[in-house]
Amino acid sequence: MATATEILAANSFSKRSYSEWPEVGWPRPELPRFTCVRTSTRVFVALDSSHKSQQLVDQGDQVRDLFMAKIESESGIQAFENSIAPYREYFRDQIIGSFDRDLLPPNVRTRMIYDEPEYRGYEVVLDVFPELRAYPETGIC
Secondary structure, three states: OOOHHHHHHHOHHHHOEHHHOOOOOOOOOOOOOOEHHHHHHHHHHHHHHHHHHHHHHHHHHHHHHHHOOOOOOOOOHHHHHHHHHHHHHHHHHHHHOOOOOOOOOOOOEEEEEEEOOOOEEEEEEEEEEOOEEEOOOOEEO
């Protein structure tokens, strides 16, 4: 795939600035000073960035396989549980986080906030700490 610079170099028209365009007989509007090269470069860089993002998506399964390579899936359940312990710690500490304090009992409370013919919606509240309550998304059933 050609880079933005190579594509721009191949198109000599893009190297001409607005002030070099031929006179056509009507007044030119006052435009900010820019060149076609700068505008085209910005567009191609954006396209090139999305291409790199797609490469990351395409490589995701390979990176995941490398990351998960130490999991023992063939040696029995005990070996599997022992091998996933570091992954659980990583997930807890690096991805979702954990609390250093003891949690309160959940003390779940609900109240109906929608009562429609097709569905009902409930607000759910859970205790976390004395000063903190969790309000998950409304459950509709």
